[in-house]
Amino acid sequence: xxxxxxxxxxxxIGAGIMGSCTAYQLAKRGKRVLLLEQFDxxxxxxxxxxxxxxxxxxxxxxxxxxxxxxxxxxxxxxxxEIGYRVYFKSRHLDTGxxxxxxxxxxxxxxxxxxxxxxxxxxxxxxxxxxxxFEIPENWIGLATDLGxxxxxxxxxxxxxxxxxxxxxxxxxxxxVNEIKRDNERGGIRVxxxxxxxxxxxxxxxxxxxxMSKLVKTVxxxxxxxxxxHTSICYWRxxxxxxxxxxLEKGFPSFSSYGEPYIYGTPSLEFPGLLKIxxxxxxxxxxxxRTWAPALLGNEVTSxxxxxFADRIESTEPVLTQSCMYSMTPDGDFLIDFxxxxxxxxxxxxxxGFSGHGFNMGPAIGRILAEMVxxxxxxxxxxxxxxxxxxxxxxRGNVKDYEDQVNSVxxxx
Numbered sequence: 224x225x226x227x228x229x230x231x232x233x234x235x236i237g238a239g240i241m242g243s244c245t246a247y248q249l250a251k252r253g254k255r256v257l258l259l260e261q262f263d264x265x266x267x268x269x270x271x272x273x274x275x276x277x278x279x280x281x282x283x284x285x286x287x288x289x290x291x292x293x294x295x296x297x298x299x300x301x302x303x304e305i306g307y308r309v310y311f312k313s314r315h316l317d318t319g320x321x322x323x324x325x326x327x328x329x330x331x332x333x334x335x336x337x338x339x340x341x342x343x344x345x346x347x348x349x350x351x352x353x354x355x356f357e358i359p360e361n362w363i364g365l366a367t368d369l370g371x372x373x374x375x376x377x378x379x380x381x382x383x384x385x386x387x388x389x390x391x392x393x394x395x396x397x398x399v400n401e402i403k404r405d406n407e408r409g410g411i412r413v414x415x416x417x418x419x420x421x422x423x424x425x426x427x428x429x430x431x432x433x434m435s436k437l438v439k440t441v442x443x444x445x446x447x448x449x450x451x452h453t454s455i456c457y458w459r460x461x462x463x464x465x466x467x468x469x470l471e472k473g474f475p476s477f478s479s480y481g482e483p484y485i486y487g488t489p490s491l492e493f494p495g496l497l498k499i500x501x502x503x504x505x506x507x508x509x510x511x512r513t514w515a516p517a518l519l520g521n522e523v524t525s526x527x528x529x530x531f532a533d534r535i536e537s538t539e540p541v542l543t544q545s546c547m548y549s550m551t552p553d554g555d556f557l558i559d560f561x562x563x564x565x566x567x568x569x570x571x572x573x574x575g576f577s578g579h580g581f582n583m584g585p586a587i588g589r590i591l592a593e594m595v596x597x598x599x600x601x602x603x604x605x606x607x608x609x610x611x612x613x614x615x616x617x618r619g620n621v622k623d624y625e626d627q628v629n630s631v632x633x634x635x
Contacts, residue, residue: 231257231392233595234413234423236399236437237430238264239271240375240581241573243382244588245427250389252592257421258391259413261398261433264383265376268509269431270547271581273455274492276373277476278582279315280338281365283328284555286607287579288336290586293602295369297585301381309378313470313489315370316348318358318530319480326480330365340367353467353474357532370476372488373582382588394419402426402441404565411569425595426570428561432509432547434574442561447613448575451548453504454517456540457496458527464534465490468497485526496542497535499527502578504548516543551575551613558590558608571595572610 235246238260246258262268278298280291298310319326333340343364349357351366358364383393401414411426430437432450439445460468468474468490479485484502492498504517519540527537551557557575560568571594573587580587586603593600606612 230410231255231421231423233257233425233427234259234411234421235427235429236402236413237261237428237433238379238383238393238395239269239429239431240379240382240584241271241431241576241587241591242427242429243271243379243386244584245429245573245591246386246391246393246588247382247389248588248592249596250386250391252596254596256386256391257423258383258386258393259397259399259415259421260393260395261430262395264393264395265380267545269433270549270576271375271379271431273375273544273546275488275498276375276581277315277478277486277488278310278369278371278373279317279367279476279478280336280369281315281317281329281333281340281367281478283325283332284607285332285336286604287583288332288338290583290603291369292336292338293586293589294583297589298373301385301585305381305385307381309374309381310371311374311470311491312371314473314475315367316352316356316475316477317365317367317480318348318362318477320361321363323480326363326365333365333367338367338369340365351473353472355464355467355531355534356474356477357530359529366475372470372476372491374492375581378584382584399437400440402428402566402570404569411566424569427591427595428570428572429574429591431574431576432549434549434557434572436509438561438572442563442566444561444563446557446572446574446610447552448557449550450507450509451504451550452507452512452517453500453502453546453548453578455498455500455544455546456516456519457493457542458499459536459541460490460495460497461534461536465495467534479526479530483520483522483526485523493542499523499535499540507547509547512545512547514545516545548578549575550577553612554579556580556587556608557610558587558594558605559610560594562610568598
């Protein structure tokens with residue numbers, strides 16, 4: 224049985240991107256940190272793995288743009304400290320009909336946040352992006368300089384390495400089944416299914432799709448977070464066009480507003496393949512997934528044919544990868560203190576990143592570190608991420624998730 228002799232300032236539960244960034248932020252501030260993971264480190268069962276994620280600052284909500292801008296700086300700082308890249312820069316292109324409310328909100332957010340941007344017509348889009356990205360005559364494009372590709376598994380490994388470098392202790396195969404106030408010594412006692420016990424002054428919980436299960440077990444509180452199984456798809460680029468879709472040729476990360484909501488990245492991780500993925504999925508139990516690819520509708524094939532003028536093999540993807548979202552009813556994050564008489568401000572929970580949180584991991588790690596250390600975080604308005612918003616907002620109930628998912632596509 225693991226001894227509780229060694230005390231920690233903070234125990235972080237969950238070693239995906241959020242937990243790993245938090246452990247790093249705490250450790251470099253001189254805190255004694257323990258990072259626990261229920262599976263193997265860098266596993267592929269959750270939401271922080273794979274070959275690519277998009278980074279962009281074009282959000283309808285100002286508070287997300289600010290977090291991405293901070294994260295972009297922190298990604299670069301981590302690169303300087305570790306010596307290798309996980310962030311590959313490109314421009315970003317949003318497209319859609321001019322009347323789309325979410326796209327108009329994105330443009331307004333760029334204006335209010337002083338984010339350099341340009342609204343493009345069809346001919347300008349074709350001219351600026353390798354001559355292969357086409358949009359209908361009645362569509363517009365929104366071009367911004369901050370975009371690109373993040374390498375998820377490599378990024379998680381990077382922040383874990385930096386956490387260790389700064390003195391953190393990391394342990395995997397530690398499935399937590401108990402988080403309790405230690406009435407004798409104070410602080411928080413964390414126990415695992417294999418009988419290990421740990422003690423810390425504070426605790427941060429960042430377990431992704433398992434958040435609702437764990438909080439229900441340890442705090443008897445229901446969280447409105449629903450796991451969704453989704454598929455990341457890669458499509459073959461036809462011969463003669465491979466270079467046009469590359470970072471080197473200036474092809475952007477992109478998002479397409481409408482039905483379906485489609486996003487993608489430049490060709491990078493798999494030569495000759497382009498990532499084109501659809502926001503959405505189906506509810507799942509993270510411990511009982513089928514791993515079967517989510518079915519794609521004919522509208523995806525039609526979208527690829529229209530936007531890439533038959534330069535992509537659009538019959539079916541040649542490669543799919545399974546992943547999970549942790550959806551909240553409104554698509555916004557959940558970052559808050561667990562509260563109650565037992566936990567108060569000593570336990571911080573962070574989840575429900577709803578398919579658009581990975582790129583903000585460094586900033587969220589900073590926020591969680593400050594919350595657990597100081598009881599508050601600077602430079603962010605946490606009211607948007609409070610748990611009690613679901614109790615106050617009728618849309619915050621856990622019913623009809625599939626309809627609610629469709630209403631938050633603009634946040635991805």
